[in-house]
Amino acid sequence: MKNTIISLLLAMAGVAAQAQVGDWSVGAQMNFGSKNSMAGIGAQVQVEIAQHLRVAPEFIYYFKDNGVKDYNVNLNAQYVIGTGAPGLNVYPIAGLTYAHFSEDALYGSDTFNRVGANVGCGVEYNISGSPISFFAEERVQILKDWTQSVTTFGIKYKF
Template identity: 30%
Template sequence: MKKLLVFLVCLCACIATSYAQKGESALGFNLNYGNDTNIGLGVKYRYGLTEHLRIEPAFNYYFKHDYVSMWDLNANFHYLCPVAENITVYPLAGLGYANATAHLKDLGEGWKNVSDGKIAVNLGAGADFQVSSSVKLNLELKYQIIDGYNQLVLGAGVVFAL
């Protein structure tokens, strides 16, 4: 697992430095559903490195469910594949940091909240649907691989060109 993580970090660094060019950028907001964490909200920024490759840093917060809340910070790469005039699909791969908090104080006096953060590997796919020249709707499904805790995340959002 550690060798895979080091390989992915090196690969991401090489891609970002060797193909970096001025490209399109966009800001987006999304609603997420994690199969273990419940509902979450997120914000993301997209930057086109090449015609077919973009990077997407993102922050997501998952609301408290069964005394646990979670947030994650991710950097995903998308390889864009136009399939129709207004539809683009993409596989995604990336790295992130996930932090979960158990809200044990809610159980009563004498309890303390406990947090734990770990590195995550993201694998999945998504689709963009061009609504206008500056607005896209987005659907995404990704699997977050986290040591001792994995989750499937379904996201839906809107992205605005900058």
């Protein structure tokens, strides 16, 4: 099951990378997961597949906290909406997530994998005349036994 989900996410990311409809960007980000108050770092690629619509494959690694280690692989869709303010856009987020957890307990360790959904929104500010922009996202990551809020702040470079 785990291999099937990862293969599906990678295939969807590959299709997105071949789309050639529009712009694409690469970003670095800091994340905060609410379930165990875990901080993390990540990377995101955004590929425009239609006007205002882009896909965003993403990887997040959370630093070990309270004996729990976690990483996520996400594939989100974002629909970009201009606000009328120069360089400022908002976008709803919907997508799939695969999460891998390992927890060190008193009598050994436990590992579990979850597949779920992401739902949320984001905002980005494009610096005028520059390929650099800043973004922030807030989403709910819906997983069996591990639903949490994920806050993201990042910077990206548009190619």
